[in-house]
Amino acid sequence: MEGRIIVVTSGKGGVGKTTATASIGAALALSDRRVAVIDMDIGLRNLDVVLGLESRVVFNIVDVVKGRCKLRQAAIRDKKIENFFLIPASQSDNKDVLTPEDMMKVGQELRKEFDFVLMDCPAGIERGFENAIAAADEALVVCTPDVSSVRDADRVIGLLLSRSIMPKLLVNRVIPKMVGRGDMLSHQDVVEVLSIDLVGLVEMDDQVVVSTNTGTHLVLQSNSKAGEAFQRIAMRLNGQPDLPIEDPMARKGLWKSISKKLGLRK
């Protein structure tokens, strides 16, 4: 059976594409799937740092495309997870060295080699984006509950749909307190505007910063809300699409429940 290539994209930068790619990839690999994550941000790679593999990079995706090495030579095995591989980006080239046709050829090879291939798409909608989505079968659009992020995600969704790729939505960095106060868009607002299937909600979590800086896996940390959310997203992608989406807003403490019953709180 051929593997699936999923592109993780957003339009806007800094919304958590790389973290999402690393965490969902790790979670899929933990469920005994052979997974590769590919950094498509040629010239500005950082997925290797997030995964703590920067010291092991020898070859990169540009080398694979140009035939300077084999796919297996460029794929770096993760330190802790057996079936998890990274194909890093080139730091010295620019995005124009690759073409969408190149990526489609490599895509066929990747599908044979792996069950899941997650492509970390660069921000923007230029060449890097075109290259990343060329070989993709599916797309995951990462969006934070900000007006600017929603607008960029909307633009990207339009481009993906025009290439017959049906994207799924991941709402990242939800802060339930701010949503409750009305200072932040709720995930319902975001879904209403973007009108695509929601694959998961990820709460704002300080552990993300810690794991990114130390190169450890978020999904292996026991007390990370974001890690748990990424694990559930991986489960939805891996044959359990009906797994209920946990709404961070619905999580309430004992005192809140009591005061609600007493009529002190709505």
Next chain:
Amino acid sequence: MTEETIIERKSTRKQQTSCVSLKRVGESLWVSFDPSQPRRLLEDELARLFGRMKHLVFQSRVILDPETAQSDENLIDSLGAFLKETFGVGFVSGPPQKRSVEEELRRRQAVAFSWRHQRSDVLMLTGRVRSGQKVSAKNHFVLMGDLNPGGEVVAGGDVLVMGSMLGTVAAGQPDKEDAIILALDFRPTQIKIGGYVARGIANSPGTVGEFAFVENNSITVANYLKVNPFGRLPWPEVR
């Protein structure tokens, strides 16, 4: 007969034919005459024209049109009586009152059911216009769906969005200032009607259809059902 006499007779006939003329308009006979001519001459000329038609004028409807702004009722009555007595015409009247241009236009449109043969150049789409997408319509534009923030619509006529309008809308481009912009959920980023531009409004009731139109050199937004801008038109019109 000399050549001079022939010319004289021709000119006399020309004078006679010019004071009364007859044509068929629908089921009626429309008689135009020159009221400045003597009554006797008019009667002779009528007799000549109606005499030729013989039984065809019996019980027919005749309209006497003096072709001047001030119609002479007495003259029409006396000529009518003459025609009734001599040729047995059924009904004689003066010309119908002229309608105002606007009224006549509306009447004609209503009578002709103008929309039946109207070739529509309305662009009607379903779905969602997303950020970065731009839809241009030559004339009116109807969207059954939503216009997202960052999406853009430009139309030569009206813009109707049967859903949420959150993007940028330009109606009546380039200079049709009677165009309207209507949405069920009216929260656009910016709107433009003809040459007028307005900022979007952050808050909208969201549950009532609102529309924007140009009034007193500025764009006004109002509840569509309350204002009902086209409800008072007497007939359906092509827009």
